[in-house]
Amino acid sequence: MLVTLGFALSAVVIPILAIYGHARLQGTILNFANKVSSVFALIYAVLVYAISISLPSPRTASVTYEMAIQPYFEISSLWVSTIYFALVLVFALNRTKILSLIGKFLTPLIVLILMCIICIGLFTDVEPIRASIFDNSFTDGILEGYQTFDAIGGVVVGAVIVVSLALQGKFNYEEKKAMIARAGFIAGLGLLIIYGGLIALGALYSGTVLIENRTQLLTLLSTNTLGNIGTAFLGILVALACFTTAVGIVTGTADFVKGLTKSSQKAYTITAVLGCIIGVAVGHYGVAYIIAAAVPALMFIYPITIVLILLNILPKKYSTPLVFRVVTITTLIFSIPDFLQFFVPEGSLDAVRSFIPLSKQSMGWVLPAFIAFIALNIFKLIKRDY
Template sequence: MNHSKQTFVTAFALFSLFFGAGNLILPPFLGYNGGESWLWVTLGFSVSAVVIPILAIYGYARLQGTMLDFAKKVSPWFAILYAVLVYAISVSLPSPRTASVTYEMAIQPYFEISSLWTSSLYFALVLLFVLNRTKIISLIGKFLTPLIILILLAIIGIGIFSDIEPIRASIFDNSFTSGILEGYQTFDAIGGVVVGGVIVISLALQGTYNYEEKKSMIAKSGLWAGIGLFCIYGGLIALGAFKSGTLQVENRTELLTLLSTTTLGSIGTAFLGVLVALACFTTAVGIVTGTSDFVKGIAGNSQFAYRITAVLGCLLGVAVGQFDVHYIIDIAVPALMFIYPITIVLILLNALPERFASPVVFKGVTLVTLLFSIPDFLQFVISETAVTQIKSWIPLAEHSLGWVLPALAIFLIINFFHKTSKVSIKS
């Protein structure tokens, strides 16, 4: 396959691996609640659900390694701990959530079948794809993603270009930061460090491209996937906002179902079912494959370890997938508040030139980010009142972004002293 064709196939695969359950059900409800401020929530959502994940892909294009390479500048033990935590969260929450969303939106309305049977069949198919991982990019990029995009464009296009109803006012105190935090729930930053490794390994297994060729293809495919994600997210958010004055809904899945029905009529629910199943399935494949790759790597490149991890990841998906979608979203919040800021700073540091991201910078910024993320984590584990006084002293903490300014300050201070010391030595 020539480079241009491989780049676009990889871009389609990346889009599909990112675009899962949360990416489908979160944006319309965000636009619905954002109302007149839908542009601001789109920008905020795009920061955490598009820009950061695509920077992760760019980082992988440079490193062409595993998640351990992403965090190794902090320390080897931290890299292992971070990777284990990320993969554990991924197979325990976003992966099972894809099965739960598929059941609630694509199976339950049409068939009298239990969620256990649905999840079992669903993850059996996931396992089949994972065990045939050399074909993942081709199967997803060539066949599944184009169908997903066509259905999405039909729903968005018809909805946006129909009569726009009165748009209600935003319910958010700060629409931009609300968009950023809602983007956490897509798991896309975590997805970036998981599926980025899948893409690197999948291309390496083909054995036909050198380092520079793979770097170029991964970076370009990440850019195209990011543009696609931004357009789809913006369209879904706008669609939710444009219908916010007339529709009365209580949850995310209900809104998405209504939007598909009002845009595509009775056939819209059938299309939505296909869309949900495809979008969720490809994400689950990416997560289980990435986790299996990681365990295989630390187990001495053992194919047996890869297979066992794939099976266990799918069994866990069946078990957790029995829970309600909204329950899974709620229990994910504390984990996201803890791991997401660390993931974001690691992605940003890996995307920067080496001269600005020395091991000392990695250590300092990561440590400060970890410390200032603890109040946000405790807010959901203990209670908000217990950490109110602490958060009152931290800038942006009221928006659950208290780690941002301290991390930026440490980054600038360390680089300043590093540059100053170099000048002193030269003089």
């Protein structure tokens, strides 16, 4: 239960708040961090897109290989990722509405199949549930939620929604705010149902299934509930969904670079090509490997992202530019040990981390950031009264 709550907090609630933040702000990803400073906003945006094109994008190829190719064909993952990103590049350089149309049909189908897996699986008699493998259920659930990249997705997608509505030119501020907030709530509710159901299903089968690989586990659960045909159909749908996601990440990153270079089409093309080369290089590794490789990057970017999201949804009187700067810098400083632990000899940071509350749970930034926020606002109230 605590794992689910922690996971839902970082993978559902925070992304919904990111969308709501954009509903209030109605700007770009640069505006989301601009109160810290324009330079910081640019660096943050570059890091977000760099991480997105280096980890989640290649992971879509790896998921496609493990769910839709490997179970049925003897072919190298390198060949699959090469063909996969060659097609991604074709679609990125030749934009079409086909993928958008496919996406409209894919999402309901995938949700329907996942709901079938969850419902059938939950009403199946299985062995008793094993004890949780997590030492700190709530915080470990939060950290597992990082791997969805949904908070980062909320920041990026929220900006895309704002731009899309602005281009239509027929909605005022309040109408756009209501539409964006409603879209975020509906998406979040869907995520909560799917994530919660899959977590419950995984826990239910923990007594009979001893698999930790995520794609293998989902494949096994779908086979147990829907049979081989259902599993094959799910694999095809997931592959298509992954492909549209990869195209979206590559084109989104290329659009961002194009915007920084005075609408240079050459910059767009170079970025798209580099993104696909990175996709091939990283995407032929297994999903488990990419997930493990993503942890250090997530430990660095996620705390900052969460803080920016929370500050952007607060009333302006509590989130002044000074509050943005101090709280964000505090978060950055106290998340460094959580990030560095993956690059230094084991135990070498124990002395430092022992003085920081929650640092052993890789969340040492939480209390310092909260204290900085409270202290600044109390100081502002005292200063105003005198």
